[in-house]
Amino acid sequence: MTFSGSPSGSASSLSALAPYGWDDAWADAFAPYDAEGLVAGRVVRVDRGQCDVITADGPLRADTAFVTPHDPLRVVCTGDWVAVEPAGDPRYVRTYLPRRSAFVRSTSSKRAEGQILAANVDHAVVAVSLAVELDLGRVERFLALAWESGAQPVVVLTKADLVPDAVTLAYLVQDVETTAPGVPVIPVSSTSGEGLDVLGAVLSGGTSVLLGQSGAGKSTLANALLGEDVMDVQATRDVDGKGRHTTTTRNLLALPGGGVLIDTPGLRGVGLWDAETGVNQVFAEIEELGARCRFHDCAHVAEPGCAVLLAVDTGALSPRRLESYRKLLRENQRIVAKSDARLRAEIRKEWKRKGAEGRAAMEAKRGGRH
Structure with a gap:
């Protein structure tokens, strides 16, 4: 070239x-x-x-x-x-130079500020440890930010060697695949080498950022991909998989098989930052169901003709997944409203409208007029 x-x-x-x-x-x-x-x-x-x-x-x-x-x-x-x-x-x-993509989260401060973690990323690799119970809600949160960044998410299930048998591992992979529609889910073991060739092939085509909680095995995984002990590694507790931050800065490293890897510190808090598009992408099946609702502005709470609630009733949609969708949308709306005066005004107007409707409904029940 x-x-x-x-x-x-x-x-x-x-x-x-x-x-x-x-x-x-x-x-x-x-x-x-x-x-x-x-x-x-x-x-x-x-x-x-x-x-x-x-x-x-x-x-x-x-x-x-x-x-x-x-x-x-x-x-x-x-x-x-x-x-x-x-x-x-x-x-x-x-x-x-103008960025092609950027991975951004909200800060832990009370001010409406975003923090950029990595720029010009092609793959956002979410590391999830199999040494502890899966937190699917946290996976969805990471994926929402990943989709919003403009990168292609990849979920890597680390420490696969600690899963007792292949059947259990297959069930865990299936659970995450259901949680992450359209996202590759790759179980790996930095100890045995399982899955590293598959992951290396995916990452060889660009820049990847490695994300996850402290103790997820990111630094160990980075060392395995690099073929040498570049990143310091510290032991994690067996009880909850937590440990001190191994990586304290974000480091960009060229992979021997091609591609570039950005390792990041373990993230205790992963707040959304103007990530409505990313949330909708994570919950694509709910968005598709919502298009079939009787009302175009259906909130999927108690409205008649709601296709989303029907899917929950029939078992086609998990109640946990719908609640996670609602939670992330509410959180994202609050974050955006902090920095968007126009949106704050619209939200207050909507609250007043719903309040007026509620009062009118109460009056109707008491035999009064609307």
Whole structure:
């Protein structure tokens, strides 16, 4: 493959970035900065106002002071392609190229802020440990953010060697597949090597971000995929599978079989951030059922002719899944409303309308007039 827009004018020198995801489209986007003499590179790690960048000439350390906007979603992030000054002490990142995708969650603060975890990701790999009981609701939450990011989700069931038999493993995989329509579900064991070849083949075609709770086995899995102990690993408790955060920063690493992996710290809290499209994608079957309801604005609570409630009654839809759908939509609406004054006004208006309808219904029951 040849590349245009090389900072040094050499296709061979820029081919050094190919293992990190550089392609002709990135080269075209970088061309204006190339003309200014800036250097192209990909951010492999960010830490306290500085970042490590891999360039055609090797790694370098750069300062991000020029790219520190008030919007936390526009700060330099692991996975970004950036334009760096060719020299200087310190060297500065001047800008980053427009992102193709971004994995964002809401922060744990009371303010309406999002936190970007990784940029320009093709696969969002959700690691779920089989050493503890499956939390399908948490899987759905991760998947909603993954779909919203623009990446293709992949669920990896780690520690498959701890499952007592193949039949039990098959049932667990089936449970997750039902929870994750349209998403590959791959059981793996970093100890025995089971499933690593399948996962490696999936990840070889782009950039992947590895997500999951602390103790899910992400760092062990990353080491197995890399073929060496790059990430530190700490033991987890057998009772609940929890442990201290092994990974403390987000690191971008080239995989030996092709592709790039971004490992992330274990996430205790996974709040939605403007992820309505992602939620609808996770619960695609409920969206499809909703299209058959008698009323186009059916809330699937007690309305007559509700196809969703009928599916629950007949056993075609799990009550747990419907409740999870409602919960994530409510949460997402609250998060969006915090930062969207117009939506807050619409929600208040809707509350007042429903309140008026409720009062009218009560009056009707008492023999009054509507």
